[in-house]
Amino acid sequence: MLVDSHAHIDTPRFDDDREAVIQRAVAEGITRIVDPGCDLPSSQAALALAKAHPGTVFAGVGVHPHDATTYNEIVAAQLRELAQEPEVVAIGEFGLDYFRMLSPRDVQRAVFCAHLELARELHLPCIIHVRDSHEDVIELLRSHGQGLRGVFHCFSGTVAQAEECLSFEGFMLSFAGPLTKQGNELPDVARMVPLERVLVETDSPYLVPKPLKARRNEPLFVRHTAEKLAEIRGLSLEEVTTITTANAVRLFGL
Numbered sequence: 001m002l003v004d005s006h007a008h009i010d011t012p013r014f015d016d017d018r019e020a021v022i023q024r025a026v027a028e029g030i031t032r033i034v035d036p037g038c039d040l041p042s043s044q045a046a047l048a049l050a051k052a053h054p055g056t057v058f059a060g061v062g063v064h065p066h067d068a069t070t071y072n073e074i075v076a077a078q079l080r081e082l083a084q085e086p087e088v089v090a091i092g093e094f095g096l097d098y099f100r101m102l103s104p105r106d107v108q109r110a111v112f113c114a115h116l117e118l119a120r121e122l123h124l125p126c127i128i129h130v131r132d133s134h135e136d137v138i139e140l141l142r143s144h145g146q147g148l149r150g151v152f153h154c155f156s157g158t159v160a161q162a163e164e165c166l167s168f169e170g171f172m173l174s175f176a177g178p179l180t181k182q183g184n185e186l187p188d189v190a191r192m193v194p195l196e197r198v199l200v201e202t203d204s205p206y207l208v209p210k211p212l213k214a215r216r217n218e219p220l221f222v223r224h225t226a227e228k229l230a231e232i233r234g235l236s237l238e239e240v241t242t243i244t245t246a247n248a249v250r251l252f253g254l
């Protein structure tokens with residue numbers, strides 16, 4: 001039984017067939033899905049979905065760096081309230097994204113730190129998005145994230161960056177579809193990451209794994225990333241399933 005540790009199945013791209021998407025994942029053994037919110041409305045939607053699918057869908061609540069300018073005191077208060085619901089298993093996704101830079105850097109940094117504080121207050125793990133922002137994420141975790149736990153979701157960096165991320169003891173690395181593609185250092189990262197600190201995810205509806213030609217990713221496809229991880233580590237799919245599921249259960253308390 002695999003866990004898709006990161007899938008945005010609350011988003012409109014699943015409006016036509018959301019229930020069928022969840023059902024076919026479960027039928028194929030992807031029995032648990034973590035859906036992280038990206039702003040207040042999607043955090044509410046993720047929670048509603050989790051309440052409708054107890055034990056199968058779990059929610060994260062947070063504001064994505066793209067939407068960091070939507071964060072304010074009212075949003076913060078509502079997120080804090082949502083985060084205390086039993087179906088909420090993480091704060092996130094939040095992070096820093098300097099690739100698209102849809103919110104100013106100083107706003108992203110302030111919102112990042114606010115999420116760390118909320119995670120600390122509520123003893124929840126963090127789901128962290130990093131894009132072209134590794135140095136700032138590391139700096140802010142060093143100054144504001146001591147003792148926290150969580151995951152660097154859809155890890156896309158180098159081996160050296162992975163080593164820095166793993167220096168935070170409570171954190172794991174999660175692989176998504178890019179692990180199945182050429183032209184990155186991810187196979188080397190997948191070889192060095194301790195097995196008790198690795199997760200798999202789809203980041204649906206984005207990042208369809210190879211060799212699939214689907215236009216939309218969905219939790220069912222997490223198996224392709226798990227198979228690639230198994231191949232790289234010389235393990236069976238069963239072993240990778242057991243390991244990554246145990247890690248997700250431990251991190252998120254599923």
Ligand SMILES: [Zn+2]
Pocket residue numbers: 006008036093203
């Ligand atoms: Zn995401």
